[in-house]
Amino acid sequence: MRKVLLLAVAVAALLFFNGCRQIKEAWNDALNPSTPAFSFGEPYKAKYVMALFQIVNYPRAGELESEISTFDGQKIWINTNQFFSSKNVKEIRMLPRTDRPDCYDLALNLDDRGCRIWTILSHEYRGKELVLMIDGYYQCTFSPQPLANESSTWVVIQHPFDEVTAKGMVKYSQDNYSHLNPSPTRLF
Numbered sequence: 001m002r003k004v005l006l007l008a009v010a011v012a013a014l015l016f017f018n019g020c021r022q023i024k025e026a027w028n029d030a031l032n033p034s035t036p037a038f039s040f041g042e043p044y045k046a047k048y049v050m051a052l053f054q055i056v057n058y059p060r061a062g063e064l065e066s067e068i069s070t071f072d073g074q075k076i077w078i079n080t081n082q083f084f085s086s087k088n089v090k091e092i093r094m095l096p097r098t099d100r101p102d103c104y105d106l107a108l109n110l111d112d113r114g115c116r117i118w119t120i121l122s123h124e125y126r127g128k129e130l131v132l133m134i135d136g137y138y139q140c141t142f143s144p145q146p147l148a149n150e151s152s153t154w155v156v157i158q159h160p161f162d163e164v165t166a167k168g169m170v171k172y173s174q175d176n177y178s179h180l181n182p183s184p185t186r187l188f
Contacts (some may be wrong), residue, residue, distance in 0.1 A: 007104075013127050029050055045178045048168040051085045052121070053078040053131045055141070068131070068138050076138070085179040088114025092173035094166045095156065103160035107168060110153050118155055122146040132157065170178065 022062070033113040059065045068078050091109040110118055124142040128142040142161045147155060161169070 005016075017034060044175065046086070046137065046172070046179050048165075048172045049135055049166050049176055049180075050089070050139075050169070051082040051133050053080070053082055053133065054125075055129060055131055066093045068133075076141075078130060083130070084114070084117050084181075086173070086176045088117060089173055090114075090153075090177050092169045094161075094170055097160055100160050103162060104166040105131050105159065106157045106161060106166060108155050108157065110155065111181075115153055118144065132159070134169070139165070176180060 001108055009026060014059055056079055059067070059077040065077050065079050069075060069096050081089050089108045090111050093107040093109075094104040095107050097103050097105055108114075123146070125144055126146075129143050131141050132139045139161075142157055142159050145155065145158070147153075
């Protein structure tokens with residue numbers, strides 16, 4: 001009987017400590033009418049997931065390269081092996097642009113692995129452009145700027161993002177990071 005009681009207490013403690021975040025999120029969703037109702041049991045679907053790809057000038061690798069369409073109808077070939085993604089971005093902030101007040105640049109807070117990858121990208125592709133895709137759709141091309149110093153974890157993507165896209169990137173960045181980097185001790 002004592003073993004059963006200890007087992008029940010251990011299971012209850014485990015559920016309590018691992019489920020606090022989900023309870024807090026459910027409570028916030030219930031109190032905030034602007035967000036859709038959360039239903040338990042549905043898996044999280046990542047939104048506004050970004051990925052960076054290399055532009056291929058002379059396609060010849062078959063399955064490793066893909067042609068994508070830009071907003072103005074042009075075609076770009078990319079290497080389908082992504083260099084960088086939302087998996088390495090802990091948080092995103094909007095930075096107002098001085099030249100276009102209705103648009104924003106994005107500041108990305110990178111994790112350790114993301115900082116290492118970004119350092120390599122900014123060195124290897126200095127003066128060259130990479131393709132930024134959001135949820136599998138072309139967003140823009142840009143040249144990655146290096147980190148400000150070796151202790152910095154923030155980088156800025158200087159491109160005029162519209163308000164809806166920028167707010168979506170900010171809103172889902174932390175949830176996407178948690179979803180794409182699951183804790184091995186988390187049960188839920």
